[in-house]
Amino acid sequence: MNTLQRQQVQTPLYHDPAAPVDARVADLLARMTLREKVGQLNQRMYGWNAYRRRPDGEFELTRALYEETDRFEGLGALYGLLRADAWSGVDHSTGADAQAGPALAHLVQRHVLERSRLGIPALFVEEVPHGLMALDGTVLPVNLAVGATWDPELYERAASHAAAELRARGGHLALVSALDIARDPRWGRTEECFGEDPYLAARLTEALVRGMQGNAAEQVGFSSDKAPVVLKHFAGQGATVGGRNSAESELGPRELHEIHLPAARAGVRAGAAGVMAAYNEVDGIPCSANGPLLNRLLRENWGFEGLVMADGLAVDRLARITGDKVSAGALALNSGIDLSLWDEGFTHLAEAVERGLVKESALDAAVSRVLALKFRLGLFEHPYMTPELPPASGEDGRSLSTALARSAVTLLHNKAGVLPVDPARVSRMAVIGPHSATTAHQLGDYTAPQRPGTGTSVLAALNRLTFPGTEVRHAPGCALTGDDRSGIPEAVAAAAASDLAVLVLGGSSARTPDTEFDANGAARTIVSEMTCGEGVDLAGLRLGQAQHALLDAVTATGTPTVVVLVQGRPHAVPEAAERAAALLTAWYPGPWGGEAIAEILLGHTAPTGRLPVSVPRSAAQLPVYYNHKDTEYGSYVDEDAEPLYSFGQGLTYTSFEYGVPNIVRDGTSYGVSCEVDVTNTGERAGCSVVQLYIRPLRTTVWPRTLELRAFQSVDLAPGECRTVAFTLGVDQLAQVGVDLERTVLPGSVEIRVAESARGALDAVPAVLDVQG
Template identity: 60%
Template structure:
């Protein structure tokens, strides 16, 4: 007798039919289980003398709902989870344990629904022996989405080979206030650049068969005072003009989910904000993916509702599908029984989670096949180093101090970030094996000439005002041909770091901490700490040429240097191989091609300094200049480059057919190759629904020019280039006059006027 296969088990059936069939077979408890991600993944296994086994706690969690929707962080390793090499999962054990999880859930439950294995992939899979990439701010500094997409594809392949299916990646937040400790997780201060990098992120992950959940929706980078998870004062227009561009791009590129942010919008927490999660995301944008809560965010709603069942109902009704570590969401069954939320709303959320599982092919392949081997890891490491090299940004260059000479007699490498891999890899990073990575000191020693002596001194600690070792460092600098001073910040967590329930670092004003950046580490003062400033002054006073390298996760405020500095480079947490990448740029083996994805302020008192503020013709402060120290898009090279004026194929277009070509001639007038990022900005001169912004990035192109070579950067201008947020908060091309500007940075542009008319008949 032939037993009929349930429709949901038929791989040839359309996904909507499989979902409907499975939903119809589920109990209320099973449905609620699919919406929960309550367990920390590292509590699901334990080490035994024979390897790893699933814990009783994991088995009980599965039994409670006869299934499990998602399991977060099975392979996460860091100071917060307490997972290290002694008890954690390496690549082989990770794949085996993931397979054991799936077998237990599929074989041991009534319906056999596979579990989503969700992992952090902020800059590489956050797991033991996962390849660590430079942080997002470094990726943004490359202005190279294609390179970033390749690296993401490699990281996602590593994640998938270890049995995971969903990657959580920060992409939607913008650096509106660099005092915010999570600035390193942002691509840029600019919505256009962030949108292009987000598209690349989604595309790269999808190449490896990994679903991406984009963090955080929406406006988290706009918190007041740069304080983590604090209030926002966003209006609807700024939300749409600035904070939704990356989310729109990511959704259009095929993101599987978004994570609701901690902050509120218009006074309503994002995880309970129906306007954001349903009205905008689902109804207006047509998004059919999963909305995930941020860690314990639903539990915070109890302050509004008074009880956990009502909090769960509030989040579900708003459009949240999947919890993260919350105690409230497991009580959704009670919410249905009490009439606080409808069974239909519950089914809709469950359907979205099941749809993702079907789309990922988990019912047919819950356990991954053998993944990429060591060769793929080496290739990904090379891509990470390429990102690091491309992100190094030359801010100051005077007197031809760079490239460094291999004929130098002695080079002094000084500073608290000179010889630390931990301080160049950023937050959300798993423990590294001893000896892995290349520090800046090690990179310089390897790159220097055979007769060059490289001497080193720490000089001072990363934070504080202890200057007891400054004199020793200055003495070494005085006897050197050049001093490379490696300063900046660190997001390195230690076993002594205290944590919030959601993993954010706990920091208290005045308490000693080696962290100056990272989640929960917000600064009031953006300047370098006192001891670092004293070290810089003492070394510069020796008269030895000084090159400053800033290893950092946020733009530190840089006033006018009181002492002479020949060159300043920014290396945004460049990853384990970042020291070699920095050395290659210092010695001229690679041209500096990074461009600032953020504006660098003169001090915290000058904030905000993002380049695309509203154009109210503000005159600035009386006592100080209001401009940034270095503008968005800025970045120098070892050669000189000359830009012509932009040339348009037409100077008048209609709102119905706004198509034209913009060209700009760029010539390398120096003696070294140029790797130039040509930038296109739009500046509204008249018309429009709202007060215009100073200028807005709408395109960029990369040119490689030999000495003396001239080439055109070509931009195809269309509706997407010229669109702005109209009165109804939708993107529209509005009539009026704009200026198309091109140049090497936002503060060095040349423009040409373009008229946008109401009707096509007026085009010329």
């Protein structure tokens, strides 16, 4: 036997990086005991309990980690090693910052490998909801703000930067909200949605996957600055009853397929490495126990070969219907769950196999998917890989975050043209409101503690950027919550003595150390100023009483007032629409959102944001999403049924005129495209987001009033006209048929092009006869 032959005998196939992933998985799986297999499917620990920081600043491993790795001779995955927030209790004094993170990940991984008989590394799983949720991670605007940008290319660059940060810190797998569709803004997690529309969400989900993972179709593995993503939540969680977190979703199959599955389908097609089963149930079947959803639809019909993770403690919740946690774990595994999160049920899978509740072949299939991801990441060759953080497309995190924030700011009305601020008319400016001088409420839920001085408030940005000689006065006016109005007189005096008042109002998802949490991290007892976020659902959509009083008092001074809303959901503030000279929403724009807002107020840049959700007049109207079924909806006797502002709406500092859409036969998939002339009729350069909607006329299923099917941004100089062309292919024309398959159905379809859904209803359409 020669040297090469001896090496081949001594080196297991699974250690050969040149071998196919499937072969490596099969070889390793054949060497594993049942106990080791079960260990690969468990993600039991909170990562912050795996270490402690000594007084000298160094990290040491805890007894809890030793016990966890001894239990299964290794560790399948570890959640939140880098996580820092009020729930974990990790801050800059106790956790790992950007410099210490790689060393901590190295320390833990080395321990895992030493405890694993076969040398199987652990997956380090981290939250990346809007940037890496770790100390010194770049905080991006929340998803609802990303939806308002209508800019997948910009978001793709930001997602790429977030992936690079995760990998540079030693993390591997990113958990990212993308699949929830905002159908009830009372839900506290509305900020995690890209919006109310499935097409917009699908395009942004594709951008997310491309940005974080790269082009998965061209590679088996992941480069050192890319991270596989788990898209959450699958499916229908954005439509729970009453907007209550984790409640049931009363969705028929058609509603599920038309509204709540397209983003997931787009993410799977883009190559997403994983999806997370949602907390809610659909038609009586919990998502984490929904075999038809996970096994039949996701895996068989869509061909998904990746990882399915349960949401935190969702498996153990199944004991309510199975009777105990052993059978709960068996039900989840048999239904398609591969990896648990903090559950006890999956720790008993060996017992479930022995009792005949689970076939070992089903267990092996789940283990294979976990191992395949580890091989694709190159963890067996480079378990300690900590590459230097590369720039994302030449842009650093701050510039990307600010660019997203700037693109998300949406101008809803601008009476008498008070914006942009005219220095010839404004020499004294009052900056007022509970959000005006703070960055804490700009950040959104799932945000790590920020170092002092990080970010820019609206007040600080206006002081720095405003025109020379402009006097800026400040008064907070009131607290964000409650009815304390003691600061209103000072705010009124500041407004009355000014030429313009900027009133910054809204909500907050800022968690504080005194917030009480459920075992899965959702806020339970709401304290301080938290009015949005996971576990913070509202029955109404009004701002705090004192904020409404402040709005009334400031606008009553007669000073032109610009209202800026910083929020994680569309609040109902019809008074601002009635009384403010201008109204903008910035959502949660991230740490540097104040800079983006100030730039737009002062005209350094023009607003380009468009609403990703409809804005209601009150919670009593709900639902108000634009794409309801095309029936003869009646109005209310006591209130208008129309939203205050429609989906897609947003103004800029010029005006546009749209021509009538023209259908052109051009030899594409269905032989047609749509062209429309767009003209800048104002005196400033500007950007219009051209939106194409379809309205089926003759079709085999009951249609929706409108459905967004394409959009393009176009920049035009004053007086410039440009022809915008859209290909009308499957993505634009397909509908969910009687058999629930998405296909192009025969019939007649109106093509409407406008600047918003409301505008599309009034636009002159083109009619296209479609052959299925």
